[in-house]
Amino acid sequence: MALLNRMDWYDIARTTNWSAKYVTEDELFPTKLAGDFGLPQDAWEKYDEPYKQTYPEYVKVQRDKDAGAYSVKAALERSRIFENSDPGWKSVMKAHYGAIARGEYAAASAEARMMRFSKAPGMRNMSTLGCLDEVRHAQMQLYFPHEHVSKDRQMDWAFKAYDTNEWAMIAARHFFDDIMMTRDAISVSIMLTFSFETGFTNMQFLGLAADAAESGDHTFANLISSIQTDESRHAQIGGPALKILIANGKKAEAQKRVDIAVWGAWKLFSVLTGPIMDYYTPLEHRKQSFKEFMEEWIVAQFERALTDMGLDLPWYWETFLEDLGNTHHGMHMGSYFWRPTVWWNPAAGVTPDERDWLEQKYPGWNDTWGQCWDVIIDNVVDGNMAMAYPETLPMVCNMCQLPILGTPGKKWNVKDYPLEYNGRLYHFGSEVDRWVFEQEPERYAGHLSIVDRFLAGMIQPMDLSGALKYMDIAPGESGDDAHNYAWAEVYRALRATKKAG
């Protein structure tokens, strides 16, 4: 039997709205789940997805793609790439899998909300495939690291991370809960797919795939390249929804959701991707600095995506551009200094050669971040390790849940952005974080940061052992220097030369 071409039947097949007779429209599409933008159902029927795909096509393409990724993994399982790779690269994998794998499964639930509750038939079709994508991504990103669990306890965090109160996971959960687990279908399409996926994840996967290939980790490179092609498809779910909102006079509501999600995504990337690209990836394998990467892949492309859509750049865009050269250096220093509290081993990334690279990419690095690193390096070189660890907690932001930080050293510029609300003093890491809180205070006010929990006596005993227990970091999982401080030998040699000279 001859088959019709897809475009001869696609529109008819996905026109699945009908007039409900046995329930009201509100019962069929409860506003909390469907979105309350006051638009009639027929407005949503104009939703026109740019990427049209049918279920049979999806299955065929994905089957081939998954088979490719799985067969590369099978072929390389005996290659000892993991055992032989740089410890900094292992940390990249551990941080990535822990922060992402179970988040993908949560994203499947968010896609399912669009699939069931969106009033736009086209969105429901795309989200069906998007949901399947996320289920596959969760499965793959749990299956791939599993072969390494017996070699390295920290790899277990690919599965475990989301069930813990580890501080970076509290931050990741807080963000994902906000943009995708507790929003209506239309807001999910804007905040998860348009803002987070178009703006950021697509690029995380591109950049990481390049670094993985450079580092010789072809299994990881193939896996995330495969995922990226799915992301670039389902990331387009939000665009047509934005067009409908703007055409119907709802630009302000759409813009606010974009502004909130982009900022949260940026903060999460500053702690996850920034240190990976500028400190963990071995110097010889670095393609671009994090700032260059962000400017090329995110700033330029996302600016265009926003303006093409008829949206404005977020009101804080200048601040964001400026932060591209700063925030992640602080996030790196924080996760390095508090390394016992992360599930990977941070690479310091501050040998003299690496510092030259940092100074070249970020002029002024030595006078700012370098000033703090000088003290840390001296302590490590002198064997004064007690001083190379913390004895208290950093203050964390009540919005992004990450340390409140700024530029140190000769250009010292660190600031708290406090706000008193209903008698409680909240702390924020930036004006933007505080602004997000102020948009809907009741949404966020009840959450306790890790510092709030500590002060409330929820972490016992009130020391590092209590903190590790609270974060569920078991022996063998606690982070330490990725290279076991081998990099300090260069500094010892330099000192010896100086002394001899």
Added chain:
Amino acid sequence: MALFPVSSNFEGDFVLQLVAVDTEDTMDQVAAAAAVHSVGRRVRARPGSIMRVRRQGEEDFFPRTLKVSESGLKPTETIEIVWEAPKH
């Protein structure tokens, strides 16, 4: 006498830190408690300089002998600890 948490923003450091002081501590004692977590860890000591404390965003320092209980600070409020060069 009661434990009192403050947020320490130490000159030259990169992050705010939680520091426990006592309501009876003087501002010099507060500065010393904050220094434990910054000086020698990420900030070099400045021999001869003294450390002064002020509320974030204010120009004037608290008097060095002022007690926390007399300062009007709220729990977890952010204080800046700033080096003051010795007077000659």
